[in-house]
Amino acid sequence: MIDADGFRPNVGIIVCNGDGGLLWARRIGQSGWQFPQGGIKRDELPEQALYRELEEEVGLRAEDVEILGRTDGWLRYRLPRRYTRRRRSSCVGQKQIWFMVQLTAAEQRIRLDQSPVPEFDHWQWVDYQTPVNEIVEFKRGVYQAALQQLRGVWQQNFGCSLGVTGD
Numbered sequence: 001m002i003d004a005d006g007f008r009p010n011v012g013i014i015v016c017n018g019d020g021g022l023l024w025a026r027r028i029g030q031s032g033w034q035f036p037q038g039g040i041k042r043d044e045l046p047e048q049a050l051y052r053e054l055e056e057e058v059g060l061r062a063e064d065v066e067i068l069g070r071t072d073g074w075l076r077y078r079l080p081r082r083y084t085r086r087r088r089s090s091c092v093g094q095k096q097i098w099f100m101v102q103l104t105a106a107e108q109r110i111r112l113d114q115s116p117v118p119e120f121d122h123w124q125w126v127d128y129q130t131p132v133n134e135i136v137e138f139k140r141g142v143y144q145a146a147l148q149q150l151r152g153v154w155q156q157n158f159g160c161s162l163g164v165t166g167d
Contacts, residue, residue: 001042006092007076009040011049012146014100015065017107020158021125025058028121032136037096046097057119059111065101069153077142098146100153128154
């Protein structure tokens with residue numbers, strides 16, 4: 001499902017632990033790390049996609065997390081030409097709604113092997129700044145915007161004061 005401008009609807013998911021650490025996952029067979037994310041299916045609400053993608057990618061179910069907040073509107077990034085697929089659809093990038101959730105279950109519930117085709121092979125907890133500094137360049141603006149919009153939610157829940165690049 002691609003919109004008239006060529007963007008595919010998607011959710012991004014920032015999972016926090018009780019200390020405010022963020023779940024950072026490595027793409028399988030690659031050196032790149034990112035937050036879980038995935039497409040929104042036709043007739044699916046963003047929150048439904050959040051829970052489906054969370055279970056597919058990191059094994060967490062709705063009862064394992066609490067939604068703390070979400071971004072306002074769509075955040076967009078364009079795919080570099082080398083990543084665009086050559087097919088009838090004219091997908092130029094992703095438009096995303098970002099959710100911040102807190103893990104309420106035991107950390108052992110995180111499982112990267114819950115999908116027939118896993119997307120990640122390793123995960124770790126990182127500080128709030130790491131994702132902006134380490135994400136692939138073409139997604140950096142969206143990560144900055146999402147973390148900036150959700151910074152107040154993170155501070156309110158974890159009692160931390162922290163700047164995000166781009167302030």
